[in-house]
Amino acid sequence: MADKVTIAVDAVGGDAGPEVVLAGAARALADDPDLTLVLCGPADVVEPFAASHERAVAQPCTEVIAMGEHPASAVRRKKDSSIVVGCRLVRDGAAQGFFSAGSTGACLAAGTLVMGRIRGVKRPALAQVLPAYAKPTLLLDVGANADCKPEYLLQFAQMGAAYMRELMGVAEPRVGLLNIGEEDEKGSEAAQAANALLREELPGFAGNAEGRDLLSGEFDVIVTDGFTGNVALKTIEGTSKVLFSYVKDALMGSLSGKLGALLVKGDLAALKAKVSPDTYGGSPLLGVKGACVVGHGSSNELAVRNGIAVAATTVRSHVADVIAATVAQGGERA
């Protein structure tokens, strides 16, 4: 039996509307008998759901943070928004984790400002599990910090390694630095400085990784600043999307292709699901006190279900405690 866990869920986050979030929440509850959910959102959305589902609690909120709003100021202003309320439930111990498919910026701001940073963590980082060949690779930061100092990247490496060890069971994660050449002295000034610090401070640092290593499966964790990481993540998404379009066009362009397409349709659909962001369900914000998982804005029911499951697993594997211990150690060593 798994540990009992309570996750707060932003019922109104995501482009697809609350029905999709609630459907995903219902699946998460059905799949995990030790899970309780606190649904944060307008009373007329969350109360009927809580009334009709076991282990579901309603937390009515009067405000919503929209996708276009300035994240930090919206979080400061809208104290009764679903995102701020969800994070406050975690801060106050009423829940251990939070999931939202709403504004990524607002979730980062609320996670950092409301849940609070783990003592010693300089900057929380948004991490993303990538569908690398043979085994997953964790990329961070994918957008929380556009400008990063080398010491942030060292902590990203420690936090990412803790995540892959505790959640994915990778005994000794291979951590690489995203750079533009294999040799230590390659890259921008920032990348060279980060390489030097990681060589010195990170036991078992595996050296530089390149763009092509993000999906090669050669590394368990790849660290970079939030600008480069966000560009790389969206490049992977865009490349996958365009290649699937090209495959479709190629197959529809010939008679043999059309016949073959009928036969391979199921296999390609399964593959598309495998490499889709929905499969991973969400990006954990590492370095905050509690589990904070941010879903893609376009999350469907499955993605919401998986995002909630990631939040629950993050809580159960005590990643935040491990990060706290690692960072405290790093602080002593430095």
Next chain:
Amino acid sequence: MADKVTIAVDAVGGDAGPEVVLAGAARALADDPDLTLVLCGPADVVEPFAASHERAVAQPCTEVIAMGEHPASAVRRKKDSSIVVGCRLVRDGAAQGFFSAGSTGACLAAGTLVMGRIRGVKRPALAQVLPAYAKPTLLLDVGANADCKPEYLLQFAQMGAAYMRELMGVAEPRVGLLNIGEEDEKGSEAAQAANALLREELPGFAGNAEGRDLLSGEFDVIVTDGFTGNVALKTIEGTSKVLFSYVKDALMGSLSGKLGALLVKGDLAALKAKVSPDTYGGSPLLGVKGACVVGHGSSNELAVRNGIAVAATTVRSHVADVIAATVAQGGERA
């Protein structure tokens, strides 16, 4: 009839060996009756080729710059290497362009140091034509300058637009800045500064592009620093490679898939060729006096043929003159 053009070719550049380069050179000669090639390399490699091919001239060299050597110091030291000799032929007017599939770093250094920068160009940039959906997109810089000031990016935008206009016939290229959000104020400090400068100085600036726009076909030119551009380019290559592996695995995993695979094999192979770097043959170094085109280290015969053709087209479309005029204008305006 096209203008007569002479291109110097590094006969020993590339992982596949001189035979592949020479085979590609032979195809380029056969396809373009107005093309003359000067083959730079060891006498026993280039002289037999020149003797057996019309419009081929041998330029024996005694040195070779290997892939691992430090680019700038190798270029300074090895005056009789195929890369330095090829660029010198352009500087001295014996050729108008140069192609190599050898060390990218050495080609960038020799292009910049030996051919020389166009007056007013702050930093030459390596550009790459990407197989975006429906129409190609030019990305630059993909690795010549890891650290960039905003004013470099403005020139990259001007040079990239000139290239797409003159070579690709795009009347009014849509130029975007690679960033991590659509809004002008998004991104790192460097990206924000570049956005502000492009808004002010670049007529028709189309705003920020994101990673997913590299292949969407929404932009004709996307500018970024050489660090981010190199990561993005290698991410596209890596994602394509892994997705094709996944497609293969998916089809081989079921009986219907195996049958279907027989039918779609040809279409998928054609697609693979379409998105392969070999199709574009090489990356032009923009901002130097003359055409300098750098091929992938893994260039095959077709890639060499195409790289030489890109160099010839670059010369015939007078891109360097257009860049010189644009940059001189920009200098006056600034």
